[in-house]
Amino acid sequence: MIDATTTKEAVLLARLQSLRWKAGLRCPRCGHRDCSLHACGKDGRRKLRCSGCGRTFNDLTGTPLARTHLPLTLWAKAARLLASSHQTCSSLSVKLEVKLATAWRVRKILTEALKDEDLRQTLVTEDIP
Numbered sequence: 001m002i003d004a005t006t007t008k009e010a011v012l013l014a015r016l017q018s019l020r021w022k023a024g025l026r027c028p029r030c031g032h033r034d035c036s037l038h039a040c041g042k043d044g045r046r047k048l049r050c051s052g053c054g055r056t057f058n059d060l061t062g063t064p065l066a067r068t069h070l071p072l073t074l075w076a077k078a079a080r081l082l083a084s085s086h087q088t089c090s091s092l093s094v095k096l097e098v099k100l101a102t103a104w105r106v107r108k109i110l111t112e113a114l115k116d117e118d119l120r121q122t123l124v125t126e127d128i129p
């Protein structure tokens, strides 16, 4: 059986990958194009290794969402809420079912993240409930 949440996560991830790497995969640190799959996490997120500088990165490296570990579905829900109306941290925390401190961080990070056109297009979408 396919878990609906997992599917949405995969759809968001695929959308982010196609927007972010539309000009081809490229190391966010050195710009090298020769990158290979290094590992794949159980959340479906891949880890890539650059053969230029030898460092690893993922699809969110270099964006405000890097190192956040929250599912993209949660970011998308928060982004849509923030795009539709002003949200206080406490209302966000109730709607996202996260702690107040998490809601505060989500709002702060998203304010930056939504300035990025690729992230905005990934997260603020109509077709994913």
Ligand SMILES: [Zn+2]
Pocket: 027, 028, 029, 030, 031, 032, 050, 051, 052, 053, 054, 055
């Ligand atoms: Zn590199």
